[in-house]
Amino acid sequence: xxxxxxxxxxxxxxxxxxxxxxxxxxxxxxxxxxxxxxxxxxxxxxxxxxxxxxxxxxxxxxxxxxxxxxxxxxxxxxxxxxxxxxxxxxxxxxxxxxxxxxxxxxxxxxxxxxxxxxxxxxxxxxxxxxxxxxxxxxxxxxxxxxxxxxxxxxxxxxxxxx
Amino acid sequence: xxxxxxxxxxxxxxxxxxxxxxxxxxxxxxxxxxxxxxxxxxxxxxxxxxxxxxxxxxxxxxxxxxxxxxxxxxxxxxxxxxxxxxxxxxxxxxxxxxxxxxxxxxxxxxxxxxxxxxxxxxxxxxxxxxxxxxxxxxxxxxxxxxxxxxxxxxxxxxxxxxxxxxxxxxxxxxxxxxxxxxxxxxxxxxxxx
Numbered sequence: 001x002x003x004x005x006x007x008x009x010x011x012x013x014x015x016x017x018x019x020x021x022x023x024x025x026x027x028x029x030x031x032x033x034x035x036x037x038x039x040x041x042x043x044x045x046x047x048x049x050x051x052x053x054x055x056x057x058x059x060x061x062x063x064x065x066x067x068x069x070x071x072x073x074x075x076x077x078x079x080x081x082x083x084x085x086x087x088x089x090x091x092x093x094x095x096x097x098x099x100x101x102x103x104x105x106x107x108x109x110x111x112x113x114x115x116x117x118x119x120x121x122x123x124x125x126x127x128x129x130x131x132x133x134x135x136x137x138x139x140x141x142x143x144x145x146x147x148x149x150x151x152x153x154x155x156x157x158x159x160x161x162x
Numbered sequence: 163x164x165x166x167x168x169x170x171x172x173x174x175x176x177x178x179x180x181x182x183x184x185x186x187x188x189x190x191x192x193x194x195x196x197x198x199x200x201x202x203x204x205x206x207x208x209x210x211x212x213x214x215x216x217x218x219x220x221x222x223x224x225x226x227x228x229x230x231x232x233x234x235x236x237x238x239x240x241x242x243x244x245x246x247x248x249x250x251x252x253x254x255x256x257x258x259x260x261x262x263x264x265x266x267x268x269x270x271x272x273x274x275x276x277x278x279x280x281x282x283x284x285x286x287x288x289x290x291x292x293x294x295x296x297x298x299x300x301x302x303x304x305x306x307x308x309x310x311x312x313x314x315x316x317x318x319x320x321x322x323x324x325x326x327x328x329x330x331x332x333x334x335x336x337x338x339x340x341x342x343x344x345x346x347x348x349x350x351x352x353x354x355x
Contacts, residue, residue, distance in 0.1 A: 087239040
């Protein structure tokens with residue numbers, strides 16, 4: 001599966017999520033993104049440094065500016081189970097808008113062509129670090145990192161593109 | 163009389179052969195030979211991972227020459243695991259040590275960084291050593307894996323506990339359902355040591 005790129009349509013997929021009432025749900029990407037402007041950003045792993053200390057906080061602190069520019073949803077996905085994503089989300093009590101979605105066994109990440117084998121680091125197959133902007137399911141920005149770096153996949157780059 | 167003895171001898175030899183061939187966990191079997199080539203990953207922060215070059219721990223280093231109480235659970239940050247299973251061992255650590263236990267180990271099919279975050283949250287790292295069976299191979303070898311895809315967890319571990327003396331399984335307790343917490347707690351195993 002080639003990595004998703006500008007002009008492609010966002011595939012549909014089911015992700016796990018603990019909603020506002022703490023109920024475990026399966027939510028479809030299309031139901032969240034159809035007819036809307038959404039940011040979908042992905043990280044290799046919950047509770048790992050770059051993900052936790054740089055990538056995620058960037059989107060949390062810039063959420064208001066992003067929304068002011070017309071973004072309806074900011075979706076974070078990681079190949080982790082929903083319990084882990086919920087616990088990780090709790091470490092960001094200031095978060096108002098970023099939804100922490102679980103791609104438990106990596107099915108959606110594979111559908112995006114963005115899987116990354118981190119087995120030797122003890123993580124198994126995960127996601128590359130990336131950020132996408134999609135307008136009514138059409139990908140308009142696709143910033144995908146090589147390896148675990150953090151150069152183009154942050155909130156700043158998406159803000160510039162809006 | 164002789165025929166009864168012969169039948170029993172045949173029966174236990176067959177059972178021993180069967181469990182050796184299956185390589186799964188049962189009382190009397192050797193936990194290291196049941197899972198050849200398998201190693202676990204000590205729970206650690208990413209920086210510690212980098213510093214140790216993401217090294218893994220072979221089973222023999224964990225079990226040989228030691229009295230170990232080990233318990234496995236479906237997942238970090240989940241209900242029974244967090245609220246009952248880990249606390250049971252954390253709160254009984256002194257009693258376990260008083261009975262000569264060298265280490266108390268918690269293992270789950272999670273990556274070592276998630277486990278580390280969880281262990282720190284539960285403030286259990288002093289009492290218990292946490293190890294990640296990140297690809298499930300340890301539990302698969304011991305026939306202790308269970309498909310929890312319905313709960314969006316994928317292939318995980320049963321809830322279980324064991325007392326292992328120099329690699330030999332002396333006691334093994336497996337819950338009938340992962341949501342139950344009846345036989346795999348510290349109180350039960352304390353009586354079995």
